[in-house]
Amino acid sequence: MASVSQPQFRYTQPPSKVLHLRNLPWECTEEELTELGKPFGRVVNTKCNVGANRNQAFIEFADLNQAIAMISYYASSSEPAQVRGKTVYLQYSNRQEIINNKTTADVAGNVLLVTIDGQDARLVSIDVLHLGCVVFALLFPGKGFFCFDMNVNGSAGSCQGNYLQLQLSASGERAHVFSAFGFVHKITTFEKTAGFQALVQFSGAETATSAKNALDGRIIPRYLLSENIAPCTLRIMYSAHTDLSVKFQSHRSRDYTNPYLSVAPSAIDGSGQFSLVLDGKKLEPESNVLLASIENMQYAVTLDVLHMVFSAFGLVQKIAMFDKNGGVQALIQYPDVQTAVVAKEALEGHCIYDGGFCKLHISYSRHTDLSIKVNNDRSRDYTIPNPAMVNQQPSILGQQSVQTMSPASHEYNGTQYASGLEQPMMPPQPSAGWASGVPAVSQSIPVQMTNHPYMPPTSMPQMTPGMMQMPGHGGVPPSGTVPHGPNQLY
């Protein structure tokens, strides 16, 4: 009796011209499904990203015999069916046709619906979401290409339902304005019965799509989160919204297009100062110059190390190091406030070296333009090309590199990014610390500080070929006097 009732998992399904596929990579496209079925017949419809983990799919053939041919072939083949190198499992679907209900989630728009999974999802601040969206929108605008493994954590049964719904708006059509905060226009967060949610708005569908492709399935980098927050995974879909209504700047909602929007009473601190209190942190007056103090400096932090670390967020124009209160401090100048904000948010409280060494404390300086009298081991003006470096560069090479810099590619910098984008089977290495959703990866999220997540276009004219060879740009960490290179923050 008991052995008879196993309706779902029979080995033999009744034949159907619709095939059910599982164990697919979540990046699988409908085109890949069509290619997979094409040798056996005419594929008339496909559906991918099916199921809670979006790793299932359907293929519908024109004729039942074609579906049978495919099942039969792989039943006896020594080579399993594969998509992107991953074995996929085939069976007849228990339905006779694919029903494609194109919902808003399938239609590209300027607004994304982002889900954050994780026990502490509701502790993710709006600033982190903003920063993450901004960084990735800028990193790979128009590049929707990543090969990351499907997020496999959080089954339906174990998920507590902490959802975050983000609305993102992208500004692909204003590609020349690559201000760090030009992409994300608005964010609203809210809680529903299911959990914490938010909406993030981009200015256009292109940038929203870039952000979606870049962020979907990723773990929020640890360096963006406060300590002791459990890993949070993003899932992103398109929203039907096109424009958010943000009434106040607050810890729940932001309108980045309107910095003069009144601040919600709940976000104003007692002194009446024009300072937001967000996520328990006071926002100081922002500046393009950061003041970094280094705590517990067990290892020498050199100018080059600082340059490398801070270059991860944009062009560093000038650095000045000095001693104060028995410790080392440094002023780091970026071309614009936005880049400094991103760098500060990402780096504050983190250590350059493992073991709590060289912990960074960052505040905004009142300086806006540092006066570097002399280039030495404690201060440098990177906007002045180093003559020696320039001489090492044949001028022809410099011209080539300028010519190959297409309009579409000048929003990021660094050869590691460029080459990575050209390789379809790029390993699941988070370029800026955004790990794939695979739990094993989340244990250690490398932050490739030698890279440049964001290179403001305003700085591009100052990028000379010689500067590309400057310390910190070449990606070679200082020699091993430390347990781990500074290209990984802790």
Add this chain to the structure above:
DNA sequence: AGCACA
């Protein structure tokens, strides 16, 4: 790794 459309 086991059947979609919130």
